[in-house]
Amino acid sequence: MNLSKDLMAASSTPLVLSVIAEGETYGYEIVKRVAELSNGQLEWTDGMLYPLLHRLEQQQLLSSRWRVAEETKRKRKYYRITEQGQKALQQQQQQWQVITQALRQVWGDRNDYQFV
Incomplete structure (x- = not known):
């Protein structure tokens, strides 16, 4: 199924806030969780997700911190929802x-x- 860009745009903020409200996470895990929740119907790209994360951070709905992942030893930016984000x-x-x-x-x- 090919979802319209308007519907994707309208649903992206509540989806991202909901996923991050489950617990602190990083970009790739957000993409995987959204795909899982939609049974693979929503396939987000980095080009769609990261501008949204930056906008939500600028609006103070999310905060972030850099952290080294234990399993891979790679530095990742982890996002968590703020109190203002919970209200939104x-x-x-x-x-x-x-x-x-x-x-x-x-x-x-x-x-x-x-x-259909």
């Missing part, structure tokens, strides 16, 4: 719940409905 995530969750509820009502909440 709660707002995003409420907004997406309204949208999801409206879509379910208009499409019908049927088990036999399949996205």
